[in-house]
Amino acid sequence: MTRYAVIGDPVAHSKSPRIHTLFAEQFTADVQYAAIQVEADGLKSFVDEFFSAGGGGLNVTVPHKESAFALCASTSIQAQLAKAVNTLMLDSNGELFGDNTDGRGIVTDITENHQVAIAGKRVLLVGAGGAARGALPALIEQSPEQIVLVNRTLAKAQTIQNEFADIARVDATSFEALDRKPFDIIINATSLSLHGELPALSPALIAESTCCYDMMYGDSDTVFVSWAKQHGAGVCLDGLGMLVEQAAESFLLWQGKRPETQPVIAALRR
C-alpha cells in the first residue's frame, strides 16, 4: 500500500482524502490518503520524513504552498511561475519535485467540463494572491485575447504583471480604474467568498454570455455565484470542479493514470 496525504493548517475540512479514495477505487489501486495538519515550523522535517518512510506523494494546501515550493530540488514551469506548489513527489533521482496543478484544474473545469473556451476571450482575474498566481500560467497557455488582473492592493497585481511580462501581457488594475465593459470570463480568485463577501465589481462587467467562476465552493451557491446569477451571467460556476480536476492532475503525476472526474464531482455534489 502506498501512502499519500494532503498537508495544511488547518486541514480537517479537506475533501482531498475523499476525492483521492474515489479515484483509487477506479483503478483498484492500493492507496491510503490522509489529511495531516502540519505547522509551518515543522514542514521541512515532515516532508523529509514522509518521503524517507516511502510516502508516494503529498498535496500541499494553505498556508504551505509557497514554503513547500522553496523545499523542492526541482519544479515544473507552472510551479515556478506561481512560486507555489500543491503537489510533491520524488523524482527518478530520489529528489523532491514540486508541481502546481491548480491552473490545469481550473482550465480543465472551464474548457472541458463546461465547454467554455478561453482562447481568444477577455478574462478578468479578480485577486492577486496565491490562488490567482496558481491559475495564471494555465490561463495564459489558453491564449486568451486579454487578461486583466484586478486587486484591492494594486501593487500586488502590478508585481504579478511584471513577473509574467516575459511570457504574456497581463493588465494590472485597481477596482476603481476597471473599465465597465463586459468580460467573457470573470474568475474570482479572492478569499472573499469564505467570509460571505463580494469583490467590488460593477454588474456592468457581466453580459448574457459571460462565464463567472468562483474558485471557492460551498454547500449552496457562494455569494459570488449568486451575484453572477442575479445579474444574468450565462454560465455561473463554483470551484468544486477545479478542486477535483487539480486532484486528478496530482493523481496522474503519482500514478501515471488520469481518473474519471465526472462521477467524483457528482458524488461530492450529492
Ligand code: ATR
Ligand atoms: P490565496 O492564497 O487564497 O489567494 P491570499 O494570498 O491571502 O490568499 O490572497 C487573498 C486575495 O483576496 C488577495 O487578492 C486579497 O487582496 P489584497 O491583495 O488586496 O489583500 C483579496 N482579498 C481579501 N480580502 C479582501 C477584501 N476585503 N476586499 C478585496 N479583496 C480582498
